[in-house]
Amino acid sequence: MAKNSAFSVAFALVLTAACGKASGPAASPPAAPEPPPAAPLPQAASPTAALPVAATPAAANMAKPVELSAKSAHFAATWHFAAPKVGELFAVDIALTDLAGQPLAAPKVAIDATMPAHGHGMMTDPELRQTAPTKWHADGLKLHMHGSWQFDVRVEAAGVKERLSAAYEEPPEAADGL
Numbered sequence: 001m002a003k004n005s006a007f008s009v010a011f012a013l014v015l016t017a018a019c020g021k022a023s024g025p026a027a028s029p030p031a032a033p034e035p036p037p038a039a040p041l042p043q044a045a046s047p048t049a050a051l052p053v054a055a056t057p058a059a060a061n062m063a064k065p066v067e068l069s070a071k072s073a074h075f076a077a078t079w080h081f082a083a084p085k086v087g088e089l090f091a092v093d094i095a096l097t098d099l100a101g102q103p104l105a106a107p108k109v110a111i112d113a114t115m116p117a118h119g120h121g122m123m124t125d126p127e128l129r130q131t132a133p134t135k136w137h138a139d140g141l142k143l144h145m146h147g148s149w150q151f152d153v154r155v156e157a158a159g160v161k162e163r164l165s166a167a168y169e170e171p172p173e174a175a176d177g178l
């Protein structure tokens with residue numbers, strides 16, 4: 001028994017070290033619903049500071065547009081965002097259709113991103129607002145590590161709840177400046 005718990009602690013430490021590497025000090029709680037006041041990344045401390053607002057033409061060029069799409073049993077979704085750097089807040093625009101491609105009005109939509117291989121999600125809670133009956137805008141997403149992420153869009157319409165998932169690779173640091 002003592003052996004097992006020692007192993008668990010060691011394992012948790014390895015996980016913490018692996019996932020804390022890119023985000024600075026590993027002291028911040030991984031399940032914090034909101035960014036802690038002492039954010040590990042200074043430039044992400046406030047949402048306004050994290051927005052580049054095309055400060056330089058180079059920065060604007062770096063944000064490549066990304067389009068992901070996925071289907072479930074009844075729904076289809078496409079979501080767009082500008083390829084974020086690690087630790088940088090970004091926004092996502094979501095458009096919903098049925099499987100025939102007809103715009104779908106959904107009263108409830110949620111979006112999340114996780115790293116399935118690491119067993120963790122984001123350290124921020126996205127805020128969604130409906131911009132049209134079939135369109136949603138999500139703010140406050142942040143991918144705090146390089147590697148394989150999965151976006152999950154949850155749609156609830158006409159009493160049906162389904163999850164639509166798509167993979168996204170957060171590229172290594174060397175690719176960020178290209």
Ligand SMILES: [Cu+2]
Binds near residue numbers: 018
């Ligand atoms: Cu991770």
